[in-house]
Amino acid sequence: MENFRSLNDLRPGTTVAEDIYANTVFPILRKGTILEMEHIETLYLFNIKQVKVEDRIVSRVQTDQQSAIDSDTIKSDVDQILNENVSRTVDIQTMYIKAVNQYKKEFSSWRSGMKLDIAKVRLIIMPLLETFMTHKNSLVILNEYSNRKDYLYHHAVSVGIVTAVLANELGYPKGTTLQLGLAGTLADCGMAKVNPVLLEKAAFLTNNEFIEVKKHPIYSFQMIQDSSLLRQEMKLAVLQHHERLDGSGYPRGDKSEKISPLSQILAVADVFHAMTCERVYRAKESLYRVVEMLKEEDFGKFDIDVLNILSELIGTPAAGDKVLLTNGESGEVTTINHKTPLRPSIKLKSNGEVVDLTTDYSIAIEKLVVK
Incomplete structure (x- = not known):
């Protein structure tokens, strides 16, 4: 029965x-x-x-x-x-959810005053880094695992994964890639030293509250600086992961050559995952829209080589692909606009109308639909 x-x-x-x-x-x-x-x-x-x-x-x-x-x-x-280029697997989900739960326990201990044990975090994240570096197509589903309540813990694990995959695709040695993935997971550990009320606040933060939250890279650096398990350049990447090439970032307002290349990889991973997830105070954006925004609206803030690799990883739509749009419509890609490959023309399933996404930036591709 x-x-x-x-x-x-x-x-x-x-x-x-x-x-x-x-x-x-x-x-x-x-x-x-x-x-x-x-x-x-x-x-x-x-x-x-x-x-x-x-x-x-x-x-x-x-x-x-x-x-x-x-x-x-x-x-x-x-x-x-x-092998069929399909991203979602039960095995990877199970590994991922287990890692998030383990990280959450560690974070709670830091919040209560316990010293950060990088060896424990390394044990949590390394199997996932190895798995996603082998199966990089699974990267496009990370944001679907996250939820608003536990976003902070999902974000830490996911940033580590995205950072490692980006570094791997950029050709860094495996040892450097794994170290940077670990640094990505630890980048927001300093959030444990920020007032929890601020992290859970649904309304926009006041200026003073935002100043407090912006101290978290410094707190993170302080929590990891004495460990011999993380190279010095990785610690710098953690400190600088909110810096921007045009000097608009924090905590020090570093710009251009003062920002390490490793931190730029971490920065892209951090903002990409954040913008594609639902958070307490902000709705999520589609993967394609985020890459588009980082390349165009935030031009000059991020390393273009890293953004190009990210774009390749999430995939460029091709003629014949079935897609779901951000307005809920579905359809088929008919023509690629080579200057704006993430904005092709779409033949809508509902009425057969062909929509050119370059003419309406309020609509974007939500995701490719598996055939």
């Missing part, structure tokens, strides 16, 4: 009776999954209210045996999906 069960009533060993989605292209849990506590935590994070389950409980021995069988099956499925 099958029935629906609320999350509070779920127990390890329960079998999922149907694929579970959370506004995602692929299921966050597949039919036939035998639940572990880690799965149940994932369901809570995605705000799933109830689950259709089979009316039986599998014993722990059965679960372990099935897990051994399923691990090979899941790996095969993941390889197949990634």
